[in-house]
Amino acid sequence: MKSIPISILLASVILGISFIVGCLLLSNQGRASESTQAVEQDVPNNNKTLMTIQETAEYLSMTKEQVMDIIKAEQGSFSASGFFEGKMFPFIKVQDQFLVSRIELELWAQDASSSHRRYINGQMQ
Known part of the structure; x- marks a missing residue:
């Protein structure tokens, strides 16, 4: 019986280990992308035009x-005064549900923060 040279045997072992490690890396990458997709589903959809009060x-x-x-x-x-200076909170009410425009909400937040509005105990200060 012929003996197999050690270099060929060593190359075969290295190739086999590389193949196994590569497969493990690819399978873990698939699991990581699945968990990333699951996390993304838990985050509120910031592309919605209207958001509920909870999402807001x-x-x-x-x-x-x-x-x-x-x-x-x-x-x-x-x-109380008949007018409001600045931009009011952007909501619509459909039946008993409040819905808020995401785009207008960002504009409201800029206006409210630039004018340093204060809301204390349900009243504007």
Whole structure:
């Protein structure tokens, strides 16, 4: 029986190990992309035209109650004086549900922050 040269045996072992490591890397990459997709599904869709109050609160890093307090404060200020200086919180009400325009919300946030508005205990200061 012929003996196999050590160089060929060593090359075969290295090739086999490389093949196994490559397969493991590819399978882990597939799992990583699946987990990334799962995480992306948990994030609110920032491309929606209208968002619920809960989505709006998450988008602004606030609570739902804080968002509702802002709406009430601005509506109260408008009702009391008959006008509102600046941009009001951009919502529409469909039946009992408030919906907020994402694009207008960004403009409102710029206006509210540039004019340093204060909302304390459901009232504008």
